[in-house]
Amino acid sequence: MRTVLGDIAPAGLGVCDAHDHLFLRSPQLPGQELDDPEAAAAELRAFRAAGGSAVIQWTPYGMGRGAAELPRLARESGVHIVAATGLHQAAHYAPEVLERLRSGPAGLFVAELTEGIGGTGPRAGMIKVAGGFHGLDAHARHTMAAAAEAQRATGAVIGVHLELGTGAQAVLDLLCGELAVPPDRVILGHLNRSPDLVAHRAAAEAGAYLAFDGPSRAHHATDWRLPEALAALAEAGFGDRILLGGDTTTAGARSVNGGPGMPHLLRRHRERLDIALGKDLVTQFLTANPARAFAADWARAPQDPHKGRETRRAPTA
Numbered sequence: 001m002r003t004v005l006g007d008i009a010p011a012g013l014g015v016c017d018a019h020d021h022l023f024l025r026s027p028q029l030p031g032q033e034l035d036d037p038e039a040a041a042a043e044l045r046a047f048r049a050a051g052g053s054a055v056i057q058w059t060p061y062g063m064g065r066g067a068a069e070l071p072r073l074a075r076e077s078g079v080h081i082v083a084a085t086g087l088h089q090a091a092h093y094a095p096e097v098l099e100r101l102r103s104g105p106a107g108l109f110v111a112e113l114t115e116g117i118g119g120t121g122p123r124a125g126m127i128k129v130a131g132g133f134h135g136l137d138a139h140a141r142h143t144m145a146a147a148a149e150a151q152r153a154t155g156a157v158i159g160v161h162l163e164l165g166t167g168a169q170a171v172l173d174l175l176c177g178e179l180a181v182p183p184d185r186v187i188l189g190h191l192n193r194s195p196d197l198v199a200h201r202a203a204a205e206a207g208a209y210l211a212f213d214g215p216s217r218a219h220h221a222t223d224w225r226l227p228e229a230l231a232a233l234a235e236a237g238f239g240d241r242i243l244l245g246g247d248t249t250t251a252g253a254r255s256v257n258g259g260p261g262m263p264h265l266l267r268r269h270r271e272r273l274d275i276a277l278g279k280d281l282v283t284q285f286l287t288a289n290p291a292r293a294f295a296a297d298w299a300r301a302p303q304d305p306h307k308g309r310e311t312r313r314a315p316t317a
């Protein structure tokens with residue numbers, strides 16, 4: 001498990017919000033930027049107070065990840081933070097940014113995973129990519145090919161933004177079929193947004209992890225379908241594939257601004273899932289499953305020149 005403060009044993013991860021954002025900036029969300037370190041710190045404190053122990057930030061390259069702030073925020077809050085490399089959909093970037101990366105984002109991804117973000121920042125612990133609505137455009141295919149290459153080089157897991165929860169099979173065909181990524185190195189995100197139980201089941205049968213990361217203000221429309229979707233997967237024997245996240249994408253969705261934010265995942269959201277599914281299963285979704293999904297065999301990664309530079313921190317309760 002590669003956190004912004006160094007590698008930790010997966011068992012030390014604790015209660016994990018498997019898909020969220022402390023920092024995020026996109027031309028698609030003007031005026032809604034998550035760019036305030038003090039608000040991020042307050043949100044982490046609220047998450048910690050609700051019993052949270054780890055946050056996986058799925059903000060990729062070029063979207064204001066706040067990489068320089070993340071180690072301090074992790075240290076001060078006592079919450080493990082995992083950062084991401086990778087690329088989102090083309091619409092989230094200025095064309096010249098993508099042009100610069102045209103020749104091969106794989107090198108960037110590997111460097112951010114093994115050396116550090118921007119060379120001197122914390123190392124990323126996952127690769128984020130994105131599909132489109134029921135399909136994959138040239139940018140998505142190019143980015144996923146680079147992600148597969150970086151995955152092979154480092155062992156890192158690939159987390160996929162599915163547009164409105166769709167296109168899981170197209171992503172699996174490309175990543176695990178054409179590009180030969182092991183299915184258990186793929187996390188399909190936003191499946192909650194498309195409560196298609198047949199697609200969920202097929203993705204689980206393929207061996208991927210399934211992230212249901214819904215309960216923030218921006219993506220509430222299908223929250224009410226979540227318990228039945230998770231129950232169906234668990235009954236089919238796929239309880240070990242499920243991850244839960246908050247996916248706070250706007251300042252207004254933060255708990256410190258009156259929204260549900262990260263604590264909601266562990267309060268109301270968890271409570272209703274406990275009622276529907278039982279506490280043991282929900283605890284597994286929040287602890288053992290993310291510990292397995294985000295673990296990686298970093299030993300096979302290229303030699304890290306900064307090895308020993310990061311301070312290893314004690315696992316938190």
Ligand SMILES: [Zn+2]
Binds near residue numbers: 019020021058247
């Ligand atoms: Zn997200």
